[in-house]
Amino acid sequence: MRVFLTGANGWVGSAITRELLGAGHSVVGLVRSQQNAQAFAAAGGTPLLGSLSDLAVLRKGAGDADGIIHTAFGLDLARIAELAEEDRQAIEIFGEVCAGSTRPIVVTSGVLLTPPGVTFTEDARPPVDPAFPRASEQTAFALAERGLHASVVRLPRSTHGSGERHGFIPMLAAVAREKGVSAYIGDGQNLWPAGHRLDAARVFRLALEHGGRNESFHAIAEEGVPFRLIAEALGRQLGVPARSLSDDEAAAHFGGLAIFVGGNGPASSARTRSVLGWTPRQPGLIADIDQPAYFQPTPHY
Template identity: 35%
Template sequence: MRIFITGASGYFGGVLTEHLISAGHTVEALARSDRAAARVAELGATPVAGGLADTAVLHEAAARNDAVVHAAVDYGDPAMQDVEQPALDALLTGLADGRPFVYTSTGLVYPDTKGRPVTEDEEVSEQTARQPHKYLGERRVLAATNLAATVIRAGLIYGRGGSAMLQGLIAGARAQGVATYVGDGRNIWSTVHVDDLAALYAAVLTGGEGGGMGGGIVNAATRTGMAFREMVEAVATLTGTHTASLSLDQATQLFGDLAHMLAGSTPLDPSRAERLYGWKPAGPSLVEDVTRGSYAAA
C-alpha cells in the first residue's frame, strides 16, 4: 500500500513510519523543513516538502496514495484548529473514494468522567471536550462518508523515551527536586505504548485480524489504567527525587488550565479495537518503561 503521512518526523509519526515500512508499505511523508526531510528519509520514507498550510501539496499527495494518516498535531498551539481544518479538507478531497483515512485524535476529547470508563459511544461535544479542536477535526473526518475513515482516540502515548508529557514531568522533577501530582493523585489515566499504537494504526489501514475497515471511532489504550500518582512516583524513582501533592488551586497557579487536565479521570475502554482489529498491546507498562526501560536508558 502507498501511504501518505503527516507528522512522520514527530514522536509517534516516526514510530508509525518505521512499522509501515517494515510491513512492506511505501510511505510518503510531509516535511516542513530540511531537518524533517532528513529525518523521514532516514526512516525510509520519501519526503514531501511542505506544511499543513500547503493545501495544494496535501491534496496532490493524498490523490497519488492509497491511504492517508494524519498524525501531525500541536496540542499547545491555539491556532491549530485554523490550520488543521483547511488541511483536512485538502487531504479528504484528494483521497480517492473508498480509501482509508486515519485521523489521530486523543482521549482528551472525552469529558472528565471521574473514573468511569468510556466507550466510543460516550457523548462528546465541543463544549465538553478538553481538546475542542480535535473534536472538530473528528467531525470533519467522519463526515467524509465516501472514505473508510477511522478516528483513533489514544491515551497517553509513552515508550522509546518519548512523550512530551512524560519528558516534561521528568525535566520538572529534575529542575525542582520534586515530582508533583494534584490532590490524592488517584485519578486514572489511560496509557498506550507507542509501538502498540503504531501496530493498531497498521491494522486499521489493512483491516487487521478482525477484518475491520473504516471503524469510525476507536479508543486506543491498554486495559489497565493507572493512577496519576503512580506515574509521578515512577518519575521520582527515575530522577532520584520525592513526590508531593498540590491542591487544585496550587496546580492552577503553576500550570493554568492544564491543572484540570492533570486531575481528570477518564479511563478508555479499548474493546472495539480488540474486536475489530485483533489488537493486543504487548509493550511494557509505563512504570516499567520509566523506571527500568527506555527512559532509564536515556
Template identity: 50%
Template structure:
C-alpha cells in the same frame, strides 16, 4: 499500498512509518524542510514537500497515494485553538481529495475529548465541554464516510510512551525536577490511560487496512494509571518526595498542565481490540519510565 503519512518524522509518525514498511507498504512522508526530507530519505521513505497549512500540497499527496495516515499536529499550546483549526482544514483537504475513492484516511484525536469521571468507550462522542473539546472538532472528518472515504479516527491517550517521548510525562518530570516535588492532585486516584508507541503504530496500520468507514478507535494499552502512581514513579526516579496538592496549589505548580494532571480519563479499548484484533504487547507506562531513560 502506497501510503501518505503526515508527521512521518515525529515521535508517533516515525513509528507508524516503520510499522508500515515492515508490513510491506510503501510510504510517502510529508516534509516541511530540507532536514525532514533527508530524514525521510534515510528511513527509506519518499518525501513530499509541504506543511499542514499548505492545503494544495496535502490534497496532492493524498490523491497520489492509496491511503492516508494523519499524525501531524502543531504542538504549541500557546496557539492551541489556531493549531486545531489548522488540523481541521488539513483533514478536510485530504478527505475532499479522497472523496468517492473508498480509500482509507486514518486521523488522530485524543481520549481527552471524552467526558471525564467514567470509563470512556469507542461509542462515546466527544463531550462538548470536555478538556479536549478544541481538538475534538477534528473528528468531524468522520462525516466523510458518507462521501466515499473509508475514514477512521484513532484516539490516543495523554501518555504515548517510549524512549524519545517529549509529551506530558516528560513535562511532568521537568516540573518535578525544577521544583523538587513530584505532585498529584488530591488523593491522586484520577487516572490517565496510556499506550506504548509501538502498539499505537500497529493500531494505525490495522486501521488503515481494516477499519470500517466512520470507526472510532481507541489506542489504549492501559485503561487508567492513577496519577498518584505516576507521581510516585517520578519521585523514585528523581529521588524526590511525591505529595498531594490541592487544585489551587496545582494550578500554580503545574501551570497550563494543571487541568490535564487533574483529569480522570479512564478509557476502554475493548471494542477496538475485538473489531481489529489489536492486542497491545509492549510494557506499561510505569515500567517504561524506568526502562526507557525518562530520568536520564
C-alpha cells in the same frame, strides 16, 4: 499500499512509518525541513516537503496515495484556533481527493476527561470543545457520513516510550525537576489511560488496512493508571520525593497542567482489540518510566 503520512517525523508518526514499512507498505511522508526529509529517507520512506498549510502539497500527497494517515498537528497552544482550522482544512482536502473511492483516511484524535465512574469508549462522539477547538475526529466523521472511508484513532493522554521528549510525561518531569518534588493531587487515584507509541503505531496500521468507515479505535493499552503511581515513578527516576498537594497548591505548582494532572479519564480499548485483533506488546507506562534510559534522547525511528 502506498500511504501518505502527515507528521511523518513525529513521536507517533515515526513509529507508524516503521510499522508500515515493516508490513510491506510504502510511505510518502509530509516533512517540514530538508533535515527531516533526510532522516525520513534514511528510514526508508519517501519525503514530501511541506506543511499542513501547503494545500497543493497535501493534494499531491493524497492524490498519489492508496491510503492516508493524518497525525500532524502543531504544538503551539497559543495558536490553537489557527492550528485547528489548518487541521480541519487538511482533512477536508483529503476527503475531496478521495471522494468516490474506498481509499482509507485515518485521522488522529484523543480521549477526553470523564466524571468519576465513567469510562470513555470507542462509540463516544463528543462535540468540539470551544476552549480547545480541534475538530479532527468530527471532521473525519463528517467525511464518513458522506460515504468516504474515514476513521479515527484516538491516542491516550500518555503515549509513552523511551526517548520521549514531548507530551505530558516530559512536561511533568520538567516541573518535578524545577520544584524538587514529583506531585499528585489529593490521593492521586485519578486515572490516566496510557499506551506505548509502538503499540499505537500498530493500531494505525491495522485501522488503515481494515478500511473502515465512521469507526473510532483506541490505541490504549492501559485503561487507567492511578496518577499517584506516575508521580512516584517520576520521583524514583529523577531522585526527588513524591507527595500530595491540595487543589490550591496544585494550581500554583503545575500552572496550566493542573487540570490534566488532576483529571480523571479512563478509556477502554475493548472494541479496538476485538475488531482489529490488536494486543499490546510493549511495556506499560510505569515499567517504561522506571527504565534508566527513559529520558535519554534517542532517534524516533
